[in-house]
Amino acid sequence: xxxxxxxxxxxxxxxxxxxxxxxxxxxxxxxxxxxxxxxxxxxxxxxxxxxxxxxxxxxxxxxxxxxxxxxxxxxxxxxxxxxxxxxxxxxxxxxxxxxxxxxxxxxxxxxxxxxxxxxxxxxxxxxxxxxxxxxxxxxxxxxxxxxxxxxxxxxxxxxxxxxxxxxxxxxxxxxxxxxxxxxxxxxxxxxxxxxxxxxxxxxxxxxxxxxxxxxxxxxxxxxxxxxxxxxxxxxxxxxxxxxxxxxxxxxxxxxxxxxxxxxxxxxxxxxxxxxxxxxxxxxxxxxxxxxxxxxxxxxxxxxxxxxxxxxxxxxxxxxxxxxxxxxxxxxxxxxxxxxxxxxxxxxxxxxxxxxxxxxxxxxxxxxxxxxxxxxxxxxxxxxxxxxxxxxxxxxxxxxxxxxxxxxxxxxxxxxxxxxxxxxxxxxxxxxxxxxx
Numbered sequence: 001x002x003x004x005x006x007x008x009x010x011x012x013x014x015x016x017x018x019x020x021x022x023x024x025x026x027x028x029x030x031x032x033x034x035x036x037x038x039x040x041x042x043x044x045x046x047x048x049x050x051x052x053x054x055x056x057x058x059x060x061x062x063x064x065x066x067x068x069x070x071x072x073x074x075x076x077x078x079x080x081x082x083x084x085x086x087x088x089x090x091x092x093x094x095x096x097x098x099x100x101x102x103x104x105x106x107x108x109x110x111x112x113x114x115x116x117x118x119x120x121x122x123x124x125x126x127x128x129x130x131x132x133x134x135x136x137x138x139x140x141x142x143x144x145x146x147x148x149x150x151x152x153x154x155x156x157x158x159x160x161x162x163x164x165x166x167x168x169x170x171x172x173x174x175x176x177x178x179x180x181x182x183x184x185x186x187x188x189x190x191x192x193x194x195x196x197x198x199x200x201x202x203x204x205x206x207x208x209x210x211x212x213x214x215x216x217x218x219x220x221x222x223x224x225x226x227x228x229x230x231x232x233x234x235x236x237x238x239x240x241x242x243x244x245x246x247x248x249x250x251x252x253x254x255x256x257x258x259x260x261x262x263x264x265x266x267x268x269x270x271x272x273x274x275x276x277x278x279x280x281x282x283x284x285x286x287x288x289x290x291x292x293x294x295x296x297x298x299x300x301x302x303x304x305x306x307x308x309x310x311x312x313x314x315x316x317x318x319x320x321x322x323x324x325x326x327x328x329x330x331x332x333x334x335x336x337x338x339x340x341x342x343x344x345x346x347x348x349x350x351x352x353x354x355x356x357x358x359x360x361x362x363x364x365x366x367x368x369x370x371x372x373x374x375x376x377x378x379x380x381x382x383x384x385x386x387x388x389x390x391x392x393x394x395x396x397x398x399x400x401x402x403x404x405x406x407x408x409x410x411x412x413x414x415x416x417x418x419x420x421x422x423x424x425x426x427x428x429x430x431x432x433x434x435x436x
Contacts, residue, residue: 021289100293113146116248120233124151131179138243182425217349255320371408
């Protein structure tokens with residue numbers, strides 16, 4: 001189902017609206033925010049310098065550090081009395097990044113999520129169980145309000161207490177699951193431990209997954225445990241931009257459709273900052289076109305993707321972003337080689353012997369970085385044969401070396417050995433500081 005006619009507009013219609021809104025938002029931040037005004041003055045730029053969409057390339061980037069430097073409200077463009085909601089990141093690596101929403105922002109957010117939920121297969125007939133943690137994290141309330149706008153019934157079960165989650169899921173006959181990919185797999189795992197078959201005893205038909213990268217191998221694993229008919233799509237967003245609602249997959253699974261009337265996207269070379277042509281892979285940069293509380297100009301997301309502008313077979317004409325390859329700040333540099341965890345995940349999950357749970361341990365030995373990969377054996381592939389396990393480890397090590405260009409030992413461990421996560425999975429354990 002296509003929720004809004006704007007999703008089928010011509011490229012000319014979209015860009016005309018984007019330019020109109022871009023001019024307005026640049027004037028807004030220049031007039032209403034001292035931090036932005038200083039950045040623009042330092043670059044000898046005025047709002048009038050925006051005469052075409054490409055003129056945005058003249059403007060300086062905004063980063064997470066800008067938000068931390070102006071904590072808590074220094075990046076806002078409205079007085080606090082106009083805010084109806086305030087969210088913030090966890091701040092585990094520094095001061096939290098704080099975001100705020102006016103009444104219009106909340107309306108826009110719900111609309112954006114409703115579009116993407118509809119594209120991903122959600123309908124007004126669904127009973128949607130939201131297994132994101134409610135609180136300062138934007139994911140739960142973002143999907144909650146968007147699915148409500150769509151007409152779905154909401155079960156706001158939050159994260160954790162997986163057995164209770166399954167009680168609700170079974171007894172309420174929930175048909176739509178909102179979760180991280182890793183927690184969706186954990187729910188299925190616990191269901192099996194309780195003697196339930198997710199394919200037969202539960203009623204989940206659609207999964208709207210987000211908050212962490214999902215590889216195609218992870219999607220395949222979702223279908224393996226939940227059923228081949230499960231509609232599995234992922235959506236993209238981040239608190240700084242709006243929360244979930246920037247883009248999302250349709251059922252064609254041909255990239256994530258961008259809500260272009262609200263977000264202007266660019267791809268840059270992460271090293272040089274130069275804008276790259278359509279179809280080239282690089283770092284995603286986003287300008288919010290309609291946010292009032294805390295608009296952002298050229299925000300560097302650190303996410304790696306590419307943009308496509310061809311119409312989709314679903315009927316939508318909006319630009320799409322390729323599913324994320326990783327983040328520039330998640331990239332591991334091992335002995336001069338750039339490695340994304342998603343590359344490792346694809347190889348592991350495409351192996352019949354591996355389950356979906358793994359961890360990447362980074363160490364430093366003799367002044368040289370090294371990788372070790374621990375991965376659980378799939379429950380139905382458990383074996384006591386040392387010979388079989390050794391052969392499987394050697395095969396995985398060879399495939400990883402071919403793909404990554406470096407050797408990385410693989411250690412197959414028993415099922416239910418590695419840590420489980422109810423929110424974003426922590427796949428990387430970096431011990432290099434300890435090894436100095």
